[in-house]
Amino acid sequence: MRLALMPVLLTLLWGAWKSTDRPASPIRFESGLAASGIGFVLRNGTVPDKPIIDTTLGGVALFDFDNDGFLDIFFTNGAAIPSLVKDDPAFWNRLYRNNHDGTFSDVTGHAGLAGEGYSMGVATGDFDNDGYMDLFVTGVNRNTLFHNNGDGTFTDITKRAGLLGSASGKKTWSVSAAWVDYDRDGKLDLFVSSYVDWSMETNSLCGEEGRRLSCAPVSYRGLPNFLYRNNGDGTFTDVSEIAGIAGHVGKGMGVAVADYNGDGYPDIFVANDNERNFLFKNEGGKRFQEVGIASGVAFTEDGVPVSSMGADFRDLNNDGRPDLIVTALEGETFPLFLNLGKGFFSESSYQAGVGPGSLRKSGWGVGAYDFDNDGNKDIFTANSHVSENAPLYGSHLYKQSNSVWRNQGAGKFQDVSTLAGAALRVLAAHRGAAFGDMDNDGRIDIVVSSIGERPEILLNRSSRANHWLLVQTKGKSSNRDGIGATIKVTSQDGIVQYNHVVTSVGYASASDKRVHFGLGKNTRVREIEVSWPSGKTQRLSGIPADQILDLKEP
Amino acid sequence: MRLVPLFFLLTRIIYAGPDAFCTQLGSQMRSVKTLLDQSRTTEAQALLSAASGATSHCPDMLLALARLRAAENKMDESGKLFTQFLEAEPTSQDGLFYFGAMLLRIGYYPQAESLADRALTINASHVGALTLKGRLLLMRGQAAESQQTLERAVALDPKFAEAHFQLGTLFDRRKQYESAIREFEAVISLTPSDARAYDYLGLNWERLGNTARAGKAFQVGLACNSGPLSDSFLDFNYGRFLLKQDRLRESREYLSRAVISTPQVRAVLYERAKLLLRMGDFKEAVQDAQRARDLPDPSHVILDSQIYSLLAVSFSRLGSLEEAAKFNKLAAETGVPPRSADRK
Numbered sequence: 019m020r021l022a023l024m025p026v027l028l029t030l031l032w033g034a035w036k037s038t039d040r041p042a043s044p045i046r047f048e049s050g051l052a053a054s055g056i057g058f059v060l061r062n063g064t065v066p067d068k069p070i071i072d073t074t075l076g077g078v079a080l081f082d083f084d085n086d087g088f089l090d091i092f093f094t095n096g097a098a099i100p101s102l103v104k105d106d107p108a109f110w111n112r113l114y115r116n117n118h119d120g121t122f123s124d125v126t127g128h129a130g131l132a133g134e135g136y137s138m139g140v141a142t143g144d145f146d147n148d149g150y151m152d153l154f155v156t157g158v159n160r161n162t163l164f165h166n167n168g169d170g171t172f173t174d175i176t177k178r179a180g181l182l183g184s185a186s187g188k189k190t191w192s193v194s195a196a197w198v199d200y201d202r203d204g205k206l207d208l209f210v211s212s213y214v215d216w217s218m219e220t221n222s223l224c225g226e227e228g229r230r231l232s233c234a235p236v237s238y239r240g241l242p243n244f245l246y247r248n249n250g251d252g253t254f255t256d257v258s259e260i261a262g263i264a265g266h267v268g269k270g271m272g273v274a275v276a277d278y279n280g281d282g283y284p285d286i287f288v289a290n291d292n293e294r295n296f297l298f299k300n301e302g303g304k305r306f307q308e309v310g311i312a313s314g315v316a317f318t319e320d321g322v323p324v325s326s327m328g329a330d331f332r333d334l335n336n337d338g339r340p341d342l343i344v345t346a347l348e349g350e351t352f353p354l355f356l357n358l359g360k361g362f363f364s365e366s367s368y369q370a371g372v373g374p375g376s377l378r379k380s381g382w383g384v385g386a387y388d389f390d391n392d393g394n395k396d397i398f399t400a401n402s403h404v405s406e407n408a409p410l411y412g413s414h415l416y417k418q419s420n421s422v423w424r425n426q427g428a429g430k431f432q433d434v435s436t437l438a439g440a441a442l443r444v445l446a447a448h449r450g451a452a453f454g455d456m457d458n459d460g461r462i463d464i465v466v467s468s469i470g471e472r473p474e475i476l477l478n479r480s481s482r483a484n485h486w487l488l489v490q491t492k493g494k495s496s497n498r499d500g501i502g503a504t505i506k507v508t509s510q511d512g513i514v515q516y517n518h519v520v521t522s523v524g525y526a527s528a529s530d531k532r533v534h535f536g537l538g539k540n541t542r543v544r545e546i547e548v549s550w551p552s553g554k555t556q557r558l559s560g561i562p563a564d565q566i567l568d569l570k571e572p
Numbered sequence: 573m574r575l576v577p578l579f580f581l582l583t584r585i586i587y588a589g590p591d592a593f594c595t596q597l598g599s600q601m602r603s604v605k606t607l608l609d610q611s612r613t614t615e616a617q618a619l620l621s622a623a624s625g626a627t628s629h630c631p632d633m634l635l636a637l638a639r640l641r642a643a644e645n646k647m648d649e650s651g652k653l654f655t656q657f658l659e660a661e662p663t664s665q666d667g668l669f670y671f672g673a674m675l676l677r678i679g680y681y682p683q684a685e686s687l688a689d690r691a692l693t694i695n696a697s698h699v700g701a702l703t704l705k706g707r708l709l710l711m712r713g714q715a716a717e718s719q720q721t722l723e724r725a726v727a728l729d730p731k732f733a734e735a736h737f738q739l740g741t742l743f744d745r746r747k748q749y750e751s752a753i754r755e756f757e758a759v760i761s762l763t764p765s766d767a768r769a770y771d772y773l774g775l776n777w778e779r780l781g782n783t784a785r786a787g788k789a790f791q792v793g794l795a796c797n798s799g800p801l802s803d804s805f806l807d808f809n810y811g812r813f814l815l816k817q818d819r820l821r822e823s824r825e826y827l828s829r830a831v832i833s834t835p836q837v838r839a840v841l842y843e844r845a846k847l848l849l850r851m852g853d854f855k856e857a858v859q860d861a862q863r864a865r866d867l868p869d870p871s872h873v874i875l876d877s878q879i880y881s882l883l884a885v886s887f888s889r890l891g892s893l894e895e896a897a898k899f900n901k902l903a904a905e906t907g908v909p910p911r912s913a914d915r916k
Binding site: 073222224225233234292294312313316317322323347361366368373404414 | 879882912913
């Protein structure tokens with residue numbers, strides 16, 4: 019008998035050994051790409067000279083364009099070089115409608131969203147408060163505002179809206195954008211980051227012939243960012259100068275928005291590549307003061323700028339103050355700026371546990387979301403070296419795996435990338451990342467673009483033992499999306515969490531506007547407190563967990 | 573500068589020449605050489621003292637004494653002894669190498685290279701001279717040639733620790749951290765008391781994100797940080813490392829030790845100012861930052877803009893808004909030297 023059982027025992031032991039070989043993380047993702055039907059490939063149209071534009075594209079949006087309650091996906095795409103023309107459908111931007119069963123349908127043609135030119139990023143927001151989310155697409159020499167007609171189609175209204183995007187009559191190169199009601203007048207305004215003054219004619223060459231590298235932005239002059247005030251009639255006014263934005267010229271990449279000092283007005287962070295970052299402090303909705311250095315977010319703790327790429331601006335340690343996580347390039351670490359209150363931040367990458375794991379990565383997209391619903395926001399970064407040919411110059415890895423850091427509480431993170439499933443070990447030239455609950459199961463999923471490849475659809479398969487809440491805000495006197503509303507959730511066990519409504523997340527990308535909270539073992543929320551951009555405060559109590567809560571402004 | 577006149581002494585040196593007595597010292601001198609190669613200077617000194625006196629004219633004795641004095645940082649005396657030795661043994665590859673290495677330590681780079689080249693002309697496979705040459709090539713920015721030379725030295729004598737060390741520093745500079753670690757571990761296996769190698773090892777483990785191994789390397793290095801292979805920046809590097817780990821009190825201990833041992837180094841004061849800012853000792857942070865600002869930093873290890881930024885934040889935290897604004901402006905306006913245009 020004993021002998022007969024031996025093979026069974028050995029099999030069991032072998033299985034146990036295998037399973038303990040890689041201990042599972044509470045955060046797990048699996049690829050949903052194969053089933054999704056998504057065939058989009060991010061094409062940068064690269065040429066042997068490797069112009070700087072071919073590395074910086076890849077914005078993604080997760081938004082519900084048809085109000086069916088499910089997130090759809092929009093991908094920006096490149097164009098041919100040097101023409102910068104989408105001369106082939108392979109270069110089209112793409113809109114995929116969510117079929118509610120894990121599959122998606124390409125509706126780009128019908129929607130009229132193929133776009134023109136060399137696209138970079140995307141911002142989502144209902145700028146005209148008609149109940150449908152509109153799209154702003156950034157790009158090289160061309161930005162485009164697509165109005166959502168509510169019937170599955172979009173109309174390019176850029177020119178009429180006054181958003182062609184030029185500085186002193188010169189075309190510009192925009193990367194990220196954010197819809198933000200900076201003056202709290204109930205209409206979404208638009209902030210657009212600008213990168214560098216580049217054209218094919220002024221293109222610099224870096225690296226050696228036959229193995230060119232992307233040039234660092236030091237080769238080019240920076241460009242001023244834009245702030246457009248929404249006039250409420252479908253047009254916008256460029257207020258960059260008078261609002262104190264245009265005077266600060268950096269090399270803008272990611273844009274992140276939060277009310278960091280709790281004065282009720284949204285502030286804007288701009289991640290600058292190889293230059294000091296900007297923090298535009300909103301002074302009563304009238305103008306902005308750039309306070310990056312004095313507040314401690316312009317540089318790392320070492321007092322040097324890094325190649326900042328993407329950024330997310332959320333409370334990482336549940337103290338009610340939005341913190342900043344910024345992606346940067348290999349050798350720099352991803353700076354995590356902890357909000358100390360009173361307008362000060364401290365770079366705490368190492369203390370928070372993000373330093374060592376990010377040191378050898380180059381990051382782009384980034385988002386702080388509670389992936390395992392334990393009540394603490396975790397961090398995801400989309401990674402890849404900038405230069406395709408970098409491996410020809412040393413031990414660099416162009417295609418890199420993405421990273422996920424689990425928040426162990428109080429803002430201390432553990433790198434669980436290698437334990438979070440095979441989907442997190444895929445090597446690719448990752449760029450933009452959009453976050454949202456695509457299947458409405460209460461777990462935050464991720465879509466990541468990759469140059470030259472199909473995207474990654476990372477379906478969150480973390481344990482369902484924990485509870486959650488998704489809050490969908492609908493403004494009345496505030497902007498319709500409720501963008502800028504801050505939400506405080508107190509769970510049954512007394513744990514308090516904070517978040518806010520924002521769509522501009524990470525690098526050149528837009529995420530689910532619904533605000534997600536992980537609730538751990540709590541099956542109810544004791545109280546929700548919403549501070550609307552209009553100034554109204556709303557409180558609800560005794561809310562059951564595990565639901566999408568529609569919250570209308572009173 | 574002080575050494576230049578030594579060369580003129582060459583003409584005045586009276587040398588008696590080897591004799592049978594010197595020949596009998598052979599085995600003793602080999603032991604001394606081994607001890608000096610392992611930087612065991614105290615033991616070498618003891619052996620030499622026993623054999624000194626009547627034998628001080630013996631070439632091997634002169635060479636050993638010259639090396640010993642160099643290890644003791646008595647460079648004038650060492651130079652005289654090397655000169656005496658080379659007068660007697662002008663084709664001694666070892667003599668040329670050791671003298672070259674000593675000259676390099678005190679900044680006589682062309683002379684050092686000249687001696688290395690002479691040694692290599694006599695013997696192209698002299699490991700010490702190859703190592704010296706490789707190091708000088710790296711200092712001139714000829715990294716590829718340096719690597720080739722140092723790798724040849726390592727291949728010729730894998731037990732020559734200094735070649736591994738120099739190759740490690742080359743990899744360190746080229747950000748090839750795994751390769752650097754391999755070389756520094758080789759150094760440590762050959763010379764377990766080489767604090768310099770532990771320091772570099774710690775730095776490279778840290779850059780690879782392995783804080784446990786980095787911390788261990790720094791600690792072992794600190795435990796043996798004395799003698800000719802000591803590292804004056806170990807306290808600083810460990811203190812900086814601890815600051816990153818948020819071990820603030822320990823960091824303060826090591827950075828304060830570094831400030832005492834290397835008070836004229838801007839980076840050391842700047843790092844402690846960062847620590848003090850983190851600890852909330854804003855006034856002290858300002859003091860250290862201002863001291864750092866006043867120190868010259870020709871290698872641009874710590875830029876003025878970094879110090880201005882730190883002062884801007886420190887004064888802001890102190891509520892001294894006027895001072896904060898002044899340094900904020902300076903930080904914003906003071907340029908940072910452009911990095912390489914290539915993204916590799």
